[in-house]
Amino acid sequence: MKFSFRPNEGAFYELFTRAAQNLVRGTELLNELALPDVEVQSVSERLTEVEHDSDKITHELYKKINSTFVTPFDREDIYRLGSLLDDVMDHLEAVGNLLYLYGLTKLPSLPREMHELVHVLDQQAKLTAEAMPRLKSMKDLEDYWIEINRLENDGDQAYRMLLVRLFSGEYDALTVLKMKEVADELEAACDSFEHVANTVETIAVKES
Amino acid sequence: MKFSFRPNEGAFYELFTRAAQNLVRGTELLNELALPDVEVQSVSERLTEVEHDSDKITHELYKKINSTFVTPFDREDIYRLGSLLDDVMDHLEAVGNLLYLYGLTKLPSLPREMHELVHVLDQQAKLTAEAMPRLKSMKDLEDYWIEINRLENDGDQAYRMLLVRLFSGEYDALTVLKMKEVADELEAACDSFEHVANTVETIAVKES
Amino acid sequence: MKFSFRPNEGAFYELFTRAAQNLVRGTELLNELALPDVEVQSVSERLTEVEHDSDKITHELYKKINSTFVTPFDREDIYRLGSLLDDVMDHLEAVGNLLYLYGLTKLPSLPREMHELVHVLDQQAKLTAEAMPRLKSMKDLEDYWIEINRLENDGDQAYRMLLVRLFSGEYDALTVLKMKEVADELEAACDSFEHVANTVETIAVKES
Structure with a gap:
């Protein structure tokens, strides 16, 4: 029988991964907007x-934090990471x-620059979805x-x-005012991906 | 003689409550702006x-944090909650x-949508003022x-x-640009109420 | 032989000071924009x-956090202070x-009000650069x-x-839209200086 000192921790990584996979679905939908006759x-x-x-x-994650005795890392960091992934989706x-x-x-x-921003978001989403499962080992x-920071600069x-x-x-x-609103949300999404990455970095620094 | 292990803690709840009551005064003043001949x-x-x-x-709160040996919860959380209540007022x-x-x-x-936003803020302010005294028991x-999050969605x-x-x-x-500035402050106030509620949630999670 | 229990801590204060001195260089460059024929x-x-x-x-600071066993104050606070100083520069x-x-x-x-804002930033930068070396003693x-908060109000x-x-x-x-973008960055820089000061205050509260 496999024994785990932290029996619930797998569920946290799974929730982070699912949240990040939704971001990939989100940027793919934004990509569709460039297609003709969409x-x-x-x-x-x-x-x-x-x-x-x-x-x-996100709510499942919060409930899990409340009902789990030993969390894989600081409760507050789990909370923050979940909330930041949620912010990206909102944007x-x-x-x-x-x-x-x-x-x-x-x-x-x-x-054209709007499509460029969507392309940046799409890459950020994929990298984030790939990184979440690696939180388990805190490696790589x-x-x-x-790369997320580099993309945020782009x-x-x-x-x-x-x-x-x-x-x-x-x-x-x-029209400028309308487009500006959209541009600001695109840029905020880009920033939020960076906040997610910075939080992962902070967690990794603490746990190392 | 009544003995309290944390003799000063009542003062913290009182300051949070007074800060939140000021927010109710604030939204009531904004409501007056809808009256004719205001x-x-x-x-x-x-x-x-x-x-x-x-x-x-807020400054009284910060001074109290500095001069109190045993605070009712993390110094940093008290600090943050006070600062977020202050943010709402600024907006x-x-x-x-x-x-x-x-x-x-x-x-x-x-x-009309501006008045709707003020109405949302008014409800958020009242709920916040009612919740602050409950920080003492961390119950209910x-x-x-x-509800604050639901109102923020509205x-x-x-x-x-x-x-x-x-x-x-x-x-x-x-005129659009001017109204947009006002709209942004209304929306930021709405968000700040949510930040207050999220901080209360974080504190409750830690203390539970 | 001088003995230090925390042999690396001087390096942290030096990095904070260098980051803040760059902010002074930054506001001095903005001041040049008011000169004729610039x-x-x-x-x-x-x-x-x-x-x-x-x-x-900033990257040097992050590397130092990772490679240092005993840091002069919380790793996370060092991280945050570095990141906030970086934010000011970005604005x-x-x-x-x-x-x-x-x-x-x-x-x-x-x-004229743009120049006033640059003047505020210039004063904030100088005060910040002077304050950073005092983190060592946590005094004065x-x-x-x-003063930073007062300037932020101005x-x-x-x-x-x-x-x-x-x-x-x-x-x-x-033209209004363009100037508004510049105005927002000036105001964000002003706010960021306040965030730096608030973080210093939080650190001082914890360490005292």
Whole structure:
């Protein structure tokens, strides 16, 4: 019989992994928005479903923290990591939702820099989903957080260039304001991935 | 003679409660802004007074942390909770101040969604003021944080609909920009109430 | 022979001090932008260089945390303080970069309130650089954080007055949007200095 001193710890890693896999589903849905003849309302609704699923995972995680005697690492860090993964999902959902609500997809095309930002998010989501199971061993995580930070810099650059374009006079003021809201959510998602990675780094520093 | 192992702890709960009661005074003042013939400058000034009083409470709290040997829970959590309650007040004060400074109340009426947001804040403030004294027993707090989170979702929804209206073409670009600043402070206040509730939850998790 | 129980701790204070001195270099560069016939691109590039240097200091700090057995105070607090000093630099660099990217320095002059905000930042940077070496003794730090908070209030006031001017109709909507981005970075830098001071206060409270 296999004996584990920390019988419940597997469940924590599984919840983190599921939360991160939802982020991959989220960025894949955002990628669909670049396709011709996309049904924006349907993408927005599917994003909302994924977001609700993430909420459930987060609550399951919080309940598990409360009902577990020995947690794999600090309760507060588990709590924070869960809450930050949830933040990313909120921003991804907001992007799809705002694009639909503001009718922005009726424009001939969205600025190229928006697609660049979605591409950065997609890579960040995949790296995060791959890293979560490695929390168990606390090994091979350094590449993950370095790469997330590098991608966040790329995202920052794309965001700045997006604003330069938005303010160039190519669009009218109200369209600029709408796109700016979407741009801010894209950038906030990018930042949130970095916050997740920084928290993983903090945990690894403490546990090492 | 009554003996208390933690003689000072009552003072902490009292300071948290007073800080939260000030938030109720704050949202009540914002509610006055919906009344006909309201004196906006006077409301803004009274908000600033309440905000100054909150600052005093926060500093009293910090001094108490420094001068108390055994605190009812982690020093850092007391510090954080006090600072987050202070954040809410700052946002409430900003709402009144900006409405006055930008002359927005000279408009025939403010968008309905702004009043909805104020209503959400009012409910959050009351729930928070009722919850603070329960920190002592750490009991019956779960309903409080669940309800605050639910209200924050309502607030988010009202905020999004507010932006849809602002960007609809009903107002000129500069008026949109001014209202957007007010909307952002309303939404930030709503979020801050959630941060307070999340901190209470974290403390309860640790102490349980 | 001098004996130190904590042989590495001097290195931590030195890294914090170097990070804060870079912030002084940053605000001095922003001050140059007020000079007639300034080369904006050159200032922006030098700000980016200082920002890269700050990144290196932050990484050196993180490595030191990992390789040191007994740290002068909580690992997590060292981590947070380093990361917050880095945040200030990011905002200062963004100010210079956006002014250049948006071509705002081609305007006859920048609003007076922008210069006021830079002046606040300059004072905050100098106070922070002076305070960092005092972390060693944990003495005479109270004046530092009180003064930083006072300056942050001044900055807030200047920021609000800047927005009133931007929304007054003096500039066209796109110019307003561009300046608003710069204003937000200035205000965020001002806030970040306060976060640094609050963290120093938290550390001092714990260590006392």
